[in-house]
Amino acid sequence: MYSSRARQPRPREGWRGSSAPPTLRAMTIDRPVSFVTGASSGLGMGLALRFAAEGHAVALAARRVDRLDELVERIRAAGGTALACPCDVRDRDQVHAAVARAEAELGPVDLLIASAGVGKTTAAQNLDAADLEWILGVNVLGSAYAVEAVLPGMLARRRGHLVGIGSLAGYGGLPKTAAYSASKGALKNYFESLRLDLRGTGVAVTVITPGYVKTELTAKNAHPMPQLMELGDAVDVMTRAIQRRAPHCAFPRPLSTLTWLGQVFPRRLYDAVASGVRREKKE
Ligand SMILES: NC(=O)c1ccc[n+]([C@@H]2O[C@H](COP(=O)([O-])OP(=O)(O)OC[C@H]3O[C@@H](n4cnc5c(N)ncnc54)[C@H](OP(=O)(O)O)[C@@H]3O)[C@@H](O)[C@H]2O)c1
Numbered sequence: 001m002y003s004s005r006a007r008q009p010r011p012r013e014g015w016r017g018s019s020a021p022p023t024l025r026a027m028t029i030d031r032p033v034s035f036v037t038g039a040s041s042g043l044g045m046g047l048a049l050r051f052a053a054e055g056h057a058v059a060l061a062a063r064r065v066d067r068l069d070e071l072v073e074r075i076r077a078a079g080g081t082a083l084a085c086p087c088d089v090r091d092r093d094q095v096h097a098a099v100a101r102a103e104a105e106l107g108p109v110d111l112l113i114a115s116a117g118v119g120k121t122t123a124a125q126n127l128d129a130a131d132l133e134w135i136l137g138v139n140v141l142g143s144a145y146a147v148e149a150v151l152p153g154m155l156a157r158r159r160g161h162l163v164g165i166g167s168l169a170g171y172g173g174l175p176k177t178a179a180y181s182a183s184k185g186a187l188k189n190y191f192e193s194l195r196l197d198l199r200g201t202g203v204a205v206t207v208i209t210p211g212y213v214k215t216e217l218t219a220k221n222a223h224p225m226p227q228l229m230e231l232g233d234a235v236d237v238m239t240r241a242i243q244r245r246a247p248h249c250a251f252p253r254p255l256s257t258l259t260w261l262g263q264v265f266p267r268r269l270y271d272a273v274a275s276g277v278r279r280e281k282k283e
Contacts, residue, residue: 031081035059035102035109037089037116037146040067042215043165044115046235047242051111052080054239059085059102059109061095061146062116081106089116089142090134099149109150111242113163114143119180119217132179139183144190151203158202163242164191166209168250168259172270174277184209195247204245208238211255223277227255 034051038044040062052058052075060068060082068084075082083105085098103109118138122131147162154160169177170184188207195205212218212225213234229252241249250256262270 031107032056032110033059033102033106033108034111034113035061035085035099035146035150036113037061037095037142038165039071039115040064042115042217042231043210043213043234043238044113045071046231047113047115047238048082049075050235050239051113052082053078055080056111057081057083057106059083059098059106061085061087061089061098063088089145090137092141092145092148095142095145096149099146103153108153108157110154110159111161111163112146112150113165113242114146115165116142117165117183117217119177119183121176122179123176124178127178132182135179135183136186139180140186140190143187147194154203155201160203161206161242161245162191162194162198162203163206163208164188166191166207168209168211168256170209171259172262172274174274204247206242206246207248208241209248209250209256210234210238211252211259227252 032051032055034048034056036044036048036051036058039048039058039060041064044062045067048058048060048071058075058081060071062068063086065084065086068086072082072084083102085102087094087098089095099109116138118135120131120135122128122135143164150160151162154162164187166188167180167184169181170186170188173181188209191205191207195207198205210229212221212228214228214231218225218228234251237251238249250260258273262273265273
């Protein structure tokens with residue numbers, strides 16, 4: 001659906017013949033419009049670049065404005081269309097304003113990729129609920145605010161696609177990751193529930209649960225990261241899943257298979273296996 005070859009540019013209704021000055025919206029004609037949170041780095045940036053190359057007009061959301069501006073320049077230099085929509089996804093009003101700006105400039109959002117996410121080590125011996133508030137605020141509420149902003153329009157148009165980025169860490173508790181695991185479990189279930197509600201409405205929902213990918217998020221990890229993937233390889237897998245409008249995409253195998261099996265392991269076996277996952281590297 002999102003191949004630029006599949007959708008040839010043609011004017012969006014309502015702009016041709018308008019006396020309004022040419023805006024990005026007029027110039028983007030009928031390109032699909034994507035709103036990507038977490039676009040200033042890592043997976044969000046990789047997906048924004050990929051969908052821009054596929055012919056999407058991309059709205060780029062994150063807090064670091066300089067990074068967003070650089071990315072806009074890069075996409076425009078390659079002949080694409082992009083707009084920086086800076087916001088802190090923990091702030092509901094900012095997210096709604098960013099989506100409104102994107103829709104005013106580029107047109108209605110066809111594809112939401114909610115990639116903004118944070119994580120940190122949170123050991124039970126050193127708990128601080130503020131970490132949980134922060135991580136849930138970005139990973140879960142930030143995604144929910146973006147969905148809330150784009151979904152009514154998608155339902156009215158009977159067309160759209162919501163993509164939530166979970167994690168293999170969201171299928172069960174992992175050591176020293178209580179807040180992050182909880183956030184990714186919540187994110188996965190939130191989007192899965194939406195998918196059920198939205199059946200037959202024309203709005204698709206994809207939940208993507210990656211393993212370890214080389215980004216700023218994982219660069220600070222001191223523990224071993226089995227099957228650590230290059231960013232480009234992960235973006236390839238995710239792009240294919242989004243283009244197929246797949247309901248779910250977990251990768252890489254075999255880590256994703258082991259994670260899936262872990263859900264039905266007897267809990268003592270799960271505890272033994274999962275406890276080994278976050279053993280810190282010895283200096
Ligand atoms: N890398 C992995 O191995 C991996 C595995 C599984 C799942 N994931 C998930 O994939 C998503 C992307 O992660 P990544 O690895 O690409 O990490 P990353 O490179 O650190 O990117 C995180 C992005 O989130 C944005 N962000 C953080 N807090 C924000 C806030 N309050 N408001 C708006 N934007 C905010 C950051 O932008 P600013 O700082 O500019 O705001 C940045 O663009 C996350 O949801 C992560 O949990 C990653």
